Amino acid sequence: MQKNIVNTLHTNKHPNWKSKILTVMMDKCNAIRNAVIETNPTTIILSCYFHMMKTVKNYFSGVSNGNNYWEMTAKNHLQLLHLSVNHQIFNNLAEIIIEKWRIDGFVDAATKFRDGYLCDQWKNWYIGSIPEAGQGNTNNLLESFNGTIKALVPKSTI
Numbered sequence: 001m002q003k004n005i006v007n008t009l010h011t012n013k014h015p016n017w018k019s020k021i022l023t024v025m026m027d028k029c030n031a032i033r034n035a036v037i038e039t040n041p042t043t044i045i046l047s048c049y050f051h052m053m054k055t056v057k058n059y060f061s062g063v064s065n066g067n068n069y070w071e072m073t074a075k076n077h078l079q080l081l082h083l084s085v086n087h088q089i090f091n092n093l094a095e096i097i098i099e100k101w102r103i104d105g106f107v108d109a110a111t112k113f114r115d116g117y118l119c120d121q122w123k124n125w126y127i128g129s130i131p132e133a134g135q136g137n138t139n140n141l142l143e144s145f146n147g148t149i150k151a152l153v154p155k156s157t158i
Contacts, residue, residue, distance in 0.1 A: 023131060027051040028122055047125040049082055052117050059109035069106060077101075085128040094118050 024036050025046045033045050053075070060066035060074060077097045084090035098118075101110035117123060124130075 028055070028116070030121075033121065044129075044131055045121070045124060046130060047117065047122045049125045052122075052125045053078060056109070056113050056117065059112045060106065063106065063109070066106070066109070069104065073104070074101065074106070074109070082126050084126045087128065090123070090126050090128060 023044045023046055024040075025048060026032055026036075027048045028051065036043055036045065056074070056078060057070050060070040077100070081090065081093050081097060084093060094114075098110045098114050101107075101113075117125065
């Protein structure tokens, strides 16, 4: 799938892609991420805050008291973490949150969150990771970009 996306990015290059792309906002799709990096190696990949929140909310679903914990505690933790202004604050606060979730009995959710959204590839969803002033923190307005790629790449390879 990645090779098809790379070919699509090269052959259907958007006119604005003639210059260096500084950042790309996306939901968590490794194939698209890898294709963007292959075609534009210095691009900073930003993860969509909305999609991260939606995914992590699901980590608490179906677990005893999970929905309540999400609404009353975990959601607030992530909103606070999202406001981190630099990597050090983000990393320190993330460690505290992961430990709190573990202590409160949500080990699986803590592990999935750590592995999925605190790893180097996908942790750029907080305010301090956005390099350009005025850039959004969700890809809601950019869903058409992913939709265009998905429309141009044959479904059999996705």
